[in-house]
Amino acid sequence: MLDWFRKAKPGGPPPESSGVSENPAAGEGGGFLARFRDRLAATRDRLAGRLEALLSRSRSIDDALLDELEEILITADIGVRTTGDLLSKIRLQAAKKELADPAALKAALKARLIEMLDRPAPDPPWEAKPVVFLVAGINGVGKTTTIAKLARRFQAGGLSVLLAAGDTFRAAAVEQLTVWAERLGADLVAQPTGADPSAVVFDALTAARARGADVVLIDTAGRLHTKVNLMDELKKIKRTAAKALPGAPHHTILVLDGNTGQNAVRQAQTFHEAVGVDSAVITKLDGTAKGGVVVSIAHELKIPIAFIGLGEALDDLQPFDPRAFAEAVLNP
Ligand SMILES: Nc1nc2c(ncn2[C@@H]2O[C@H](COP(=O)(O)OP(=O)(O)O)[C@@H](O)[C@H]2O)c(=O)[nH]1
Ligand SMILES: [Mg+2]
Structure with a gap:
């Protein structure tokens, strides 16, 4: 996953040149890592804070400790099933006396977490021109903002980007994407509110081919009258x-x-079953204590997490790095 943009155009300028950093863990100077940790503070407080408290008052690894650990993980939105899977291996290690003390338990927990998160997103076929990304999700999750952030990364990698305003459902949606396109200097294909999104997509892909664009990002509506409508619409967009x-x-x-x-997690399941999802972007991890949800998405649904959103600014989108994430939420 971390290679997405380097592979995009070998020899193109690395994303770092735009101030957008590629790998928070890769020895880039403390400033960046500090900011990354800082944005995940709420999740860290809930996980690492309670974990440290538990471990510091425990001398041995027993059932009571493991039960309390289970509760901590569930409260951090890791989910009941994922927590069960996370702990089953650790319970086994504990039973075999492989975990000598609380520090060993913490190390085992971190290793298991990284293992569960380590599901790299498949590389898009970069030989296609343009490479077309469909961006889906319910209203307000951050689709349009994420599209702008992705466009910025692609541009920094030397790729030309065309944005397709497939959310024709809300009046403000086309306008919002237009503003981003202007700011980014990206091409935009749009039609008035109420137009058929598939028609917009057809136009956009035709234009992208004619203009030789490298990447197309398709914005979509997140709310139609019913869930069935929304999924049907996405299927139609895909066919078109x-x-x-x-x-x-x-x-x-x-x-x-x-x-x-x-x-x-439930939303992801619905979308995945209906239209098939290649990767997920989890937004707004800044300022939420529910960051453990990324583990559920990756482990339970087996959907790779490509990026995480850590703020509203253009450079607040980070390629998901399992180790950096695990360290940021487990180390106090
Ligand atoms: N704090 C924070 N806000 C975000 C993030 N991503 C998006 N947002 C905000 O979420 C709101 C909805 O975003 P938008 O892109 O319009 O959602 P859409 O309806 O799915 O297209 C906006 O106010 C964004 O600035 C993020 O990673 N962190
Ligand atoms: Mg939108």
């Missing part, structure tokens, strides 16, 4: 995209609001 450009959309990104905790 494939008609305009065989193989498109090449990669479907589901955007989820981290702040909604376990609800995000």
Whole structure:
């Protein structure tokens, strides 16, 4: 996953040159890592804070300690099933006396967490031109903002980006994407509110081919009259995209609001079953204690997490790095 943009254009300028950092853990100077940790503070407080308190008053690893640990993990929105899977291996290690003390338990927990999160997003077929990304998710999760952040990263990698305003449902949606397109200097294909989103997508892909764009990002509506309507619409968009450009959309990104905790897992399941999801972006992990939800998404639904959103600014989108994340939420 961390290679997405380097692979995009070998020899293109690395994303760092735009101030957008690639890997928070890779020895980039304390400033960046500090900011990354800082944004995840609420989740860290809930996880690391309570974990340290528990471990510091425990001398041995017993059932009572493991039960309390289970409760801590569930409260951090890791989810009942994922927590069960996380702890089953650790309970086994404890039973075999492999965990000598609380420090060993913490190390085992971190290792298991990283293992569960380590599910790299598949690389889009960069040989396609344009590479088409469909961005889905319910209203307000951060789709349009994430599209702008992604566009910025692609541009920093030397790729030209065209934005397709497929959310024709809300009046403000086209306007919002237009503002981003202007700010980014990206191409935009849009139609008035109420237009058929599939028609917008057809236009956009035709234009992208004609103009030689490298990447198309398709924004979509997150709320139609019913869930069935929404899923049907997304399916239709996919079919239309494939008609305009065989193989498109090449990669479907589901955007989820981290702040909604376990609800995000249910949403992800619905979208995944209906349209198929290649990777997820979990937004708003700044200022929520529910960051444990990323573990559920990756482990239970087996959806790779490509990026996490850590704020509203253009450079507040980070490639998801399991180790950096585990360290940021487990180390006080
Ligand atoms: N704090 C924070 N806010 C975010 C993040 N991503 C998006 N937002 C905000 O969430 C709100 C809804 O975003 P928008 O992109 O319009 O959602 P959409 O309806 O899914 O397109 C906006 O106010 C964004 O600035 C994030 O990672 N962190
Ligand atoms: Mg939007």
